[in-house]
Amino acid sequence: MxxxxxxxxxxxxxxxxxAHSNAWRNVRAFYPGVPAVRQQVLVGRDEAAVKEAASHYGWAESATDWRSVIERDDVDVVDVCTPGDSHAEITLAALAAGKHVLVEKPLSxxxxxxxxxxxxxxxxxxxxVRAMIGFNYRRVPALALTRQLIADGRIGAVRQVRAAYLQDWLADADAPMTWRLRKEQAGSGVLGDLGSHVVDQLHYLLGDPVVAASGHLRTxxxxxxGPQGREPVTVDDAAWATLETGSGVxxxxxxxxxxxxRKNGLTLEVYGDRGSVAFDLERLNELMVLDRPDDVAAGARRVLVTETDHPWLSAWWPPGHVLGWDHTFTSQAADFLTAIAEGTSPQPSFADGLAVQRVLAAIEQSAGDDGRRVAVREGA
Known part of the structure; x- marks a missing residue:
């Protein structure tokens, strides 16, 4: 029980x-069937800052020592939203303590x-004890519908995909240093930060794992x-890759x-032998769908993904009332709570996170060897 x-x-x-605090605060309002939650404690290293954030976000208390928090009897779920260098340590300790764990991407x-x-x-x-990785874009209704259209054969056999995730918050060379630009904390740069989302979407939409990669990285x-003056950027600012799936996509x-x-421009274009689907995160309630290949004048049509029978929409608003980026985290929290209550395996799993990490590693290895093709390591 x-x-x-x-x-x-x-x-x-x-x-x-x-973002996660907002989800925990609102999850039962929109998903009343999931277990009730108590926003018990928000944890951070800066005592004053985390105390203020806890007050703003609706937490009962704040703390600075995550190790003591995961041992508490009044904590059942640990949600890891730290830089990647601490994901493994916190997660392993929390699982050993018998806590359900949600970890932000990338897994580590x-x-x-x-x-x-x-x-x-x-x-x-x-x-x-349940564990899940937080690839929140799996809960974008339009992307979930894209997956359904592909699985139903609406665009035929998929041949190729174009994917880009573009932002500009570092375009200014005078933008300050941040932990995301230090390899010891972030692991990689934009490859792990945004590339992880792209690779997970390829796996999710196609149901077809990436088996080989060639790539290039650029700083x-x-x-x-930084706070101590000039320091080197030790990760990538941009990355390019050609990926191959097991079925030849x-x-x-x-x-x-x-x-x-570009502020938050995730675009995905999936081309099959009978049609195509295109998505843009900056218009996240819409798809451009071509699934009538016999009608040469049809062209792609705009589909507003807000109908109650579209994926994830039944919990939200009437048709035509669009959702936002933050809704994905609420749906993610609801899925995790449902898995805990029903004793099922939540998705995406740590196996999914590991699969993404192996693709990213292959891209990085290829980039270090003049872009040669690298096989992605298999096995879960």
Whole structure:
């Protein structure tokens, strides 16, 4: 039986901590059938800052020591929203303590860490403890509908995919140093940050794992100013890759945090032998669909993905009332709580996170060897 309400601790209070806090605060309002939750504690290193954030986001209390928090009896769920270098340590400790764990993407900074996390999650699952990785874009209704259209054969056999995730928050060479630009904390740059989303979407939409990669990485601004003065940027600013799936689909991928004028531009174009589907995150309630190949004058049509029978929409608003980026986190929290209550395996799993990490590692290996083709390591 699931104890209710479930006490939740979120580790990390900045960008992702805020998004996840919003989800935990609202999940029962839109998904009343899931277990009740208690926003127990928000954790961060800066005592004053995390205390203020906890007050704003609706948490009962704040703390600075995550190790003591995961041992508490009033904490049932640990939600990890920290930089990637601490994902493995926190997750392994939380699972060992019997806590259900949700981890923001990417799963960790290395394949080896991700493998250890998956092994721990499988052992914990045998004890009734659940673990999930937070690829929130799986809960965008338009992308879930894209997956359904592909699976139903509406665009025929998929041949190729064009994918790009472009932002510009680092385009200014004078933008300050941040932890995301230090390899020891972030693991990689835009490749792990945005590329992980793209690779997971390829796996999710196609149901077809990437088996080979060739890639290139570029750091356009090699130094930035941090608290102690100028320091080197040790990760990539932009990345390009050609990916191949097991069934022969070819995907071209571009990710960048230096694409001047693009704020959060995730675009996906899937081309089959009978049609196509195109998506743009900056218009996340819409799809452009071509699935009438016999009508040469038809062209692609705009589909507004807000109908109650579209994926994820039944919990929200009447048709035509669009959703936003933040809704994906609420649906994600609802899925995790449902899995906990029903004793099922939540998706996406740590195995999915490891699969993404292996593709990213292959891209990075290829980039270090003049873009040669690298096979993606197999096995879960």
């Amino acid at each position: 699931t104890r209710e309400p479930l006490g939740v601790a979120v580790i990390g209070y900045s960008f992702m901590g805020k 900074n290395t394949v080896a860490e991700s493998e250890a996390m998956l092994a721990a999650a499988r052992e914990a699952e045998a004890r009734g 356009f601004v090699p130094e930035r100013t 070819v995907a071209s991928v571009e990710v960048s945090r230096m694409a001047t004028g």
